Amino acid sequence: MKVVPKTYKAIFENIKVPVTNTTVKTTAIKVNGILYKPDAKEPHKQVVVAGVVYIPVYKSKANDTILRKIEINQQGKVNTFNIGNLTYIPLKVIPKSYAGVF
Numbered sequence: 254m255k256v257v258p259k260t261y262k263a264i265f266e267n268i269k270v271p272v273t274n275t276t277v278k279t280t281a282i283k284v285n286g287i288l289y290k291p292d293a294k295e296p297h298k299q300v301v302v303a304g305v306v307y308i309p310v311y312k313s314k315a316n317d318t319i320l321r322k323i324e325i326n327q328q329g330k331v332n333t334f335n336i337g338n339l340t341y342i343p344l345k346v347i348p349k350s351y352a353g354v355f
Contacts, residue, residue, distance in 0.1 A: 272353045279320040280354050281313045284331050284342050288313035288322065291355045292339065300341055307334070307341035308355055323351050 281288040289310035300307045313319060325331065325346040333342050347355050 269350055269353060276321075276354055279318055280323065280351065281317070281319045281321070282310070282323040282325060282342070282347060282351070282355070284325055284333065284346065288319065289340060289342060290317065290319075299344070302334075305332075306344040308344050308347075309336075309339040309341055310355065311339055321351075323348060 277291050281290045283289075290313050292309055292311055300309075326348055327346045331343060331346055333340050335341070344352070344355075
């Protein structure tokens, strides 16, 4: 565990990351090569399509401060879709430690 960066220790120790404004603002998840952040300003409802739960996220901007870059729990291309400026990603690709942040 000494060699695991602090940002990723929660994943390896299976500890939930505390949900704070700072955590939400500085965490992003990489899906299909693009970094996405949770929408901290306005909560949006989850969408269920063909039995899969999708959550809304938005593309990270170049000037966003990102302290935690999370890798997904799936290999290969992930099915996503857009509604307006939000992208919906499957909830199942988010590590359980970070589910509360998203």
